[in-house]
Amino acid sequence: MSTETKPKGQLYKQFDRVRGIIRDQFEFLRQDRLATIGIIVVAVFVFLGLFGPALAPHDPIEHDVRNDDGQILRLAEPSGEAVMGTTAFGKDVLSQFLAGAQPTFIVGLFGGIGTGAIGFLIGLVSGYYGGWVDELLMRLTDLTFSLPFMPMALLLLTFVTPNIWLMTAIIAGFLWKMPARVVRSEVLSVRERTFVKSARASGASDLRTMLYHVAPNVLPIGFLYTAYGVAWAIAAQASLAFLGFGDPTMTSWGRMLRQVFESGNMRVAWWWVAPPAIGIAAITTSVFLIGRAYEEVINPEIQTEQ
Amino acid sequence: MSQFQRFLAKRLAISIGLTLIAVSVIFVVLRLLPGSPFEALVTSGNLNQQQINEIRALYGLDQPMWRQYIDYMVSILTFQFGYSILRSQPVWDVLEPRLVNTLILLVPALVTTAILSSALGMYAGWNRGSLLEKSSIITTTFLRSTPVFITAIFFIIVFAYNLELVPAFGMRSVTASPEGYVDTFLSIDFLHHYLLPFTVAVLYYSGDFLLLARNGIVEKRGSEFLKLHKAKGLTEMQQLARAGRNSMLPILTYFALRLGMIFQGLILLEVVFGWPGIGRELVLAIQQQDYPLVQAAVFIMALAVIIANLAADVLYAYFDPTVSTGGGSSA
Numbered sequence: 001m002s003t004e005t006k007p008k009g010q011l012y013k014q015f016d017r018v019r020g021i022i023r024d025q026f027e028f029l030r031q032d033r034l035a036t037i038g039i040i041v042v043a044v045f046v047f048l049g050l051f052g053p054a055l056a057p058h059d060p061i062e063h064d065v066r067n068d069d070g071q072i073l074r075l076a077e078p079s080g081e082a083v084m085g086t087t088a089f090g091k092d093v094l095s096q097f098l099a100g101a102q103p104t105f106i107v108g109l110f111g112g113i114g115t116g117a118i119g120f121l122i123g124l125v126s127g128y129y130g131g132w133v134d135e136l137l138m139r140l141t142d143l144t145f146s147l148p149f150m151p152m153a154l155l156l157l158t159f160v161t162p163n164i165w166l167m168t169a170i171i172a173g174f175l176w177k178m179p180a181r182v183v184r185s186e187v188l189s190v191r192e193r194t195f196v197k198s199a200r201a202s203g204a205s206d207l208r209t210m211l212y213h214v215a216p217n218v219l220p221i222g223f224l225y226t227a228y229g230v231a232w233a234i235a236a237q238a239s240l241a242f243l244g245f246g247d248p249t250m251t252s253w254g255r256m257l258r259q260v261f262e263s264g265n266m267r268v269a270w271w272w273v274a275p276p277a278i279g280i281a282a283i284t285t286s287v288f289l290i291g292r293a294y295e296e297v298i299n300p301e302i303q304t305e306q
Numbered sequence: 307m308s309q310f311q312r313f314l315a316k317r318l319a320i321s322i323g324l325t326l327i328a329v330s331v332i333f334v335v336l337r338l339l340p341g342s343p344f345e346a347l348v349t350s351g352n353l354n355q356q357q358i359n360e361i362r363a364l365y366g367l368d369q370p371m372w373r374q375y376i377d378y379m380v381s382i383l384t385f386q387f388g389y390s391i392l393r394s395q396p397v398w399d400v401l402e403p404r405l406v407n408t409l410i411l412l413v414p415a416l417v418t419t420a421i422l423s424s425a426l427g428m429y430a431g432w433n434r435g436s437l438l439e440k441s442s443i444i445t446t447t448f449l450r451s452t453p454v455f456i457t458a459i460f461f462i463i464v465f466a467y468n469l470e471l472v473p474a475f476g477m478r479s480v481t482a483s484p485e486g487y488v489d490t491f492l493s494i495d496f497l498h499h500y501l502l503p504f505t506v507a508v509l510y511y512s513g514d515f516l517l518l519a520r521n522g523i524v525e526k527r528g529s530e531f532l533k534l535h536k537a538k539g540l541t542e543m544q545q546l547a548r549a550g551r552n553s554m555l556p557i558l559t560y561f562a563l564r565l566g567m568i569f570q571g572l573i574l575l576e577v578v579f580g581w582p583g584i585g586r587e588l589v590l591a592i593q594q595q596d597y598p599l600v601q602a603a604v605f606i607m608a609l610a611v612i613i614a615n616l617a618a619d620v621l622y623a624y625f626d627p628t629v630s631t632g633g634g635s636s637a
Contacts, residue, residue, distance in 0.1 A: 034444060139320065146328050146611040148570040150585075151604055154592050155335050235453040239574050242455055243589060257459070261578070266459065267467045277459055281452040288451040292443070 028297075035293035038286035045283045048098060049105025056095035060251040078271050085271035087259065096251050097275040103164050103252040104234055104280070107171065111233025114172030116179055116226025123183025124218065128191060128210045138184070141177045149174045150239065157245040164237075164247050171236045178232075179225035186218040220298045224291055231287040238280050253279050313623055321616045326379075328608040332601050333378055337371070378601075387602035392594050397602045401584060405606070407477060408571040408583035410491060411500070415507035416568060420561050423512040427519030428550045432542070434524060442516060450513025455574035458506050462578070465502055472502045475580040503579045507572060511564065518560055522553025555625055559618040566614020570607045 029035040048055075078085045085093050126137040153170050160166060190196065191214060199213045240246055241254025242261070253276035260272045362368045366377055381388065387397035423446070430439040449457060466474035473479075477499050478490070490496060526532060526549040535545050571585025580586075584603060591599040 034440075139324065142320075142324055142612075142615065143327055143331075145615065146324060146608045147331060148567075148604060148607045148611070150573050151570070151588050151592065151600075151607070152335070154589065155600070155604075158592060158595070231451050235451070239453050239455065242453075242574065243577065257456070261459070266463065270463070273459060273463065277456045281448065281456050284451040284453070285448045288447045289444075292447065 029290065029293060032293040034289045038289040038293075041282050041286035042290070045101065045105065045279075045286075048101035049109075050102075052098040052101040052105075056092075056098040058092045058095040060091060060096040060099040085269070087256075087263075087269075087272055089259075093256075093272055093275060096256055097253070097279065100251045100253045100256055100276060101279070103247060103250050104237060104254070104283075107164055107168050107237040108230045108234035108283070110165075110168045111171040111175070111237070112226055112228075112230030114168065115175040115229030115233065116222055118172060118176035119179025119225060119229075120183050120218075120222040122176065123180040124187055124210060124215055126180070127184035127187025128206075128214055134184075137180070141180055144174060144177045149236070153236070153240060154243065154245055157240065162240075162245055162247050164250065167237055167240060167247070168233070171233045172229075175229055175232050175236070179222065179229065182225060183218055183222055186221050187214055190214050190217045220294070224294050224298055227287055227291040227294075231284045231291075234280065234287075235284055253277075310623070314620060317616055317619055321612050324612050325383075325609060328612070329379060329382060329605060330375075332604050332608070333375060336597055336601055337374075382601065382605055387605075388598045390591075390596055390599045392596045393599075397598050400599060401587070401603060401606070404582060404584045404587045405569070406487065407581065408576070408585065409568065411503055411581060411583065412507055412568045412572065413565075415504050416511055416561070416564055419508045419511040420515050420557070420564075422508075423516040424519040424557050427516035428523045428546060428553070430516070431520035431523030431527070432546045432549070434527070439520070443520075446513035446516045449509045450511075453574065454506065454510045454572055455578045457510060458503070458575055458578040461502055461506050473499055474502075477580075477582055503575060503581055506579075507575060510572070510575070514560065514564075515557060518557055519550075519553065522556060523549055526553055555622065558625075559622050562614050562618040562621060563611075564614075566611040566617075569610035 026039075029039055087093060087096070122137055122141075126134045153174065156170055157167070196209060196213050199209045204213070237246070237252070238254035238257070241252050242258045244258055246252055246255050246258075256276040257273070260266055260269060266273055359368070366374055369377070385398075387401070389395065390397050390400050393400055426442060430436070430442050433439055462474045465471050477496065478493075479495050479499075523546070531552075532545055532549055535548050540548070569584070571583045571588075573585035573589060575581070576583040576586035577589065584606075588600065588603045591603065
């Protein structure tokens with residue numbers, strides 16, 4: 001038994017430590033009122049992203065909303081039959097809004113993580129090794145800067161049927177350049193610090209020094225840019241969907257906006273425009289507000305509080 | 307050769323290399339696309355096989371791939387963009403007015419926002435913790451993180467549909483048919499259509515400048531040279547002016563970078579407002595698979611960014627003595 005309890009005890013300790021960290025983060029964010037609001041919006045969004053399609057009262061694409069006489073309600077204002085009104089095609093806006101959160105959530109989450117992870121690794125390697133590795137990787141970054149993101153993404157999406165995973169990959173494949181540059185310049189300053197040099201002097205390999213001594217010190221900025229990456233990915237996904245290059249089999253907030261724009265009903269159907277537009281604006285802004293609260297702490301140069 | 311000249315030569319060589327690679331990437335992506343614009347013509351039934359072959363030969367599409375690549379590189383790098391397949395007009399004749407429309411919308415917007423929001427950002431940074439600082443940060447965070455088409459839709463609904471102050475779509479009234487640029491852009495009708503997209507563009511760009519300026523001032527706030535100025539008895543505003551001058555460089559370089567990206571247009575802004583700019587034209591060309599138009603437009607966009615990048619690097623190295631021009635990496 002004793003052999004089992006020991007790792008278990010350690011596991012609990014580990015668990016407590018993680019919980020402590022999370023609690024500290026929440027404490028920190030609570031001090032910034034804007035960040036608190038951001039956290040609430042993000043929590044609601046995550047909930048919608050996970051359970052939205054299940055909560056939707058009707059199928060967002062198949063179901064037609066009808067009134068008591070059995071007629072399809074087109075462009076109906078919010079009423080008992082459809083709490084948030086209907087679209088020009090007689091679909092339920094509430095259902096579309098709930099179901100549409102999911103692709104937005106998936107692309108945002110994985111696009112952001114992909115952006116952060118690729119950017120972090122490239123920035124780390126580039127900054128740590130320097131020399132020709134740095135030169136090569138930074139020229140690659142320049143290249144992705146010079147190729148315009150939106151047109152290139154549109155081109156790639158014209159010859160493959162768009163699905164959300166492909167969109168996630170394209171978005172991460174273009175956006176990693178931002179964290180890469182920032183992480184690299186952080187690594188450049190960390191690399192010169194004494195503890196890194198002493199690790200090298202005591203015989204640690206390059207890989208070990210980079211991963212165990214340098215990486216933890218630039219991790220906060222990596223997380224910060226992952227958060228920004230989430231907001232960028234959501235914005236990019238919504239923009240692509242709005243231009244008509246989204247996944248045709250799924251309702252997303254960007255696609256809802258495209259349909260209302262294309263059908264020319266923006267002037268009248270405020271109940272159709274508002275939910276997806278406010279949804280996208282709220283989530284991207286919230287992520288940035290949270291990120292900014294951290295940036296005030298992470299960025300050493302703007303810490304000169306007097 | 308001085309160190310600065312060596313640095314300049316190196317950056318120039320890198321930029322040329324980047325241009326070549328970017329152009330090659332465009333070629334690969336475009337030739338990977340399945341289907342060709344001719345299929346649309348063939349299925350419409352207007353052409354027989356012989357005519358198709360003639361047109362393919364005219365565009366060089368019957369040549370082997372490496373030959374097409376060389377021809378493509380030579381012509382695009384000498385700015386000979388060929389003929390638009392669907393518009394049967396020289397590509398440059400299609401793109402030039404669109405590019406002008408984009409620049410006339412976005413360059414004034416960028417300059418306006420660079421001046422106004424940098425000034426506001428500096429003032430906000432100086433009064434750190436004030437209501438002005440907090441509210442300006444929330445507003446610009448909202449404006450820069452929300453996709454531009456959503457801001458545009460909000461503005462259209464409020465100002466065009468509800469208040470009916472300005473038109474929601476296009477660059478001129480349907481009835482207007484001006485000749486030449488001067489006639490087009492110097493009219494009340496144009497101004498009327500211009501106001502809303504201009505405002506949205508100004509607001510969209512404002513966030514980055516504001517934060518950059520604000521952070522710059524916050525950094526300078528406690529530094530020695532400002533203490534000296536304070537001891538000399540300069541007023542708050544005079545001190546702020548000194549601090550502002552010292553935090554201009556990042557703003558200037560960011561402005562150069564943004565200026566390069568303007569050639570891409572703001573695709574979504576142009577689409578929502580129906581503004582006949584280069585971004586909207588490119589989306590149409592992609593949908594219609596008009597290769598020559600697409601490759602020329604993407605090439606112009608990439609070139610503008612590369613040149614702006616070069617300019618930003620050189621600006622930085624020239625003005626900031628702490629940047630080492632000896633090292634190659636000045637990302």
